[in-house]
Amino acid sequence: MKNKILIITHTEDNFSIDKVTEYIEANGFEVIRFDVDLYPLHNKLSTGYQNGNWESFLENADGKFRLDDIATVWYRRxxxxxxxxxxxxxxxxxxxxxxxxxxTLFGFLESLDCYSLGKPSVYRRLDSKEEQLKIASKIGFKIPETCITNNPDEARAFIAENKDVITKMQTGFAIYEDGVENVVFTNLINEDNLEELDGLIYCPMQFQKKIDKKKELRVTVVGQDIYAFEIDSQQSEDAKVDWRKDGVNLLQKWVKTDLPSEIENKIIRLLDVYNVDYGAIDIILSPEDEYYFIEINAAGEFFWLDNLTEDNLISKSIADLLCHKAQRRDNTVLI
Structure with missing residues (x-):
């Protein structure tokens, strides 16, 4: 029986790795950790084909490990x-x-002939917010009115039509100025911003009709397990448009919630379409109790919600999936 599980991450990752590792080892599996920020200066990765066989090896500070015979890989970060x-x-x-x-690194990860919780190619596909919204709408989710454009005239027309409009980037990034990290959050468009729209010719943006919020939901899905949490982001002035602006102060204010069965079914259908076993989904619950799909994050963070569960149940679900103790979607290279 193959009993080695490879975790792809980096040295500054948070303690969620340790919790998942504890559960994996309790299931009788060995964990091999590959910190990519140590590659290639400190970690050595080698793959070869000889005498009809492929062999791959990782050498790091802990020793030399054979990787072509692993049971599972978790592409975390x-x-x-x-x-x-x-x-x-x-x-x-x-x-x-x-x-x-x-x-070399991503080619190695793509070619591992075993179950993989996350892959570079899957993450790249899920980077497309446009495809996400189209799929979500097609399977029955409500989505906000949306415009993705680098045409200032199209943006102005959309804003004029929908009045209250938010804007956001399609990828997560920060701008560094004088050594200070400035995260680009979701923002509400006002009259002052209208003059700045000419800058769209340099970089497209996503615009959406603002949805009034009764609650904001973060739904973490692991295989068939769904962990839904909600927060009243409107209690904080800074968090009304984007809860992350006051995220630190709100960490302990998330509470577990239940989803209607029809929403759970759509969530499982969404993961079926993408053939993935992990996703962190952002949903807005309107004052009319309508659920609006906002986006799915292929490797979205879960540690602060995991701490709100008994015995870190999200970490346990991830470990059970990796150890094949739970139902999972087949994504091996050779079927």
Missing amino acids: AYNIGNGLKEELEDKFFGAAMGEIRN
């Missing part, structure tokens, strides 16, 4: 790949080297 390399190479070589590093 891939932050800061190639950390420290820029200081080691001339600028003219750095870009090419990073291209090879990423291609």
Whole structure:
């Protein structure tokens, strides 16, 4: 029986890795951790084909591990790949080297012939907010009126039609200025912003009709398990448009909630369409008790909600999935 589970993450990841690891080891499996920010300067990855067989090895501070015979891989995070390399190479070589590093690492992950909870290609697909909204709408979710454009005239027409409009980027990122990290949150459009829309020719944005909020929901799905939590984000002035603006102060104010069976069925259908076993879904519950799908995050964070469950049940569900103690969707390379 194969009993090794590979976790792809980075050295600064949070304690959720440790909780999942505890449950995995309690199930009798061995965990191999691959911190990608230590690759390639400190971690060595090798794959070869000889005498009709493929073999792959990871060498890190803990030793040398064979990876072609693992049972499962959890592609959790891939932050800061190639950390420290820029200081080691001339600028003219750095870009090419990073291209090879990423291609090698992601090619290895894609080709592992075992069950994978997350893959680079899956994350790339789920980066498309447009496809998410189209799929969600097609399976019966309510979604906000939406415009994705780099055309200032189209944006102004959409805003004029829908009045209260929010805008957000389609990818998560921050802008660093004078060493300070400025996260780009969701914002409400006002008259002052209308003059700034000409800048869309440089970068497209997503615009949506503002949905009044009775509650905001974060729904973490692991296989067939659904963990739904809600918060009254309107209790905080800073959090009314984007709860993350006051996220630290709201961490302990999330409460577990139940979803109507029809919403749960649509959520499971959504994961079936994508053929994934993990997703962190953002939903708005309107004052009229209508559920609006906002987005699904392929590797969305769950640790603060996990701490609100008894015995870190989300971590347990992830471990059970990785150890094949729970129903999962087949995504092996060769079927």
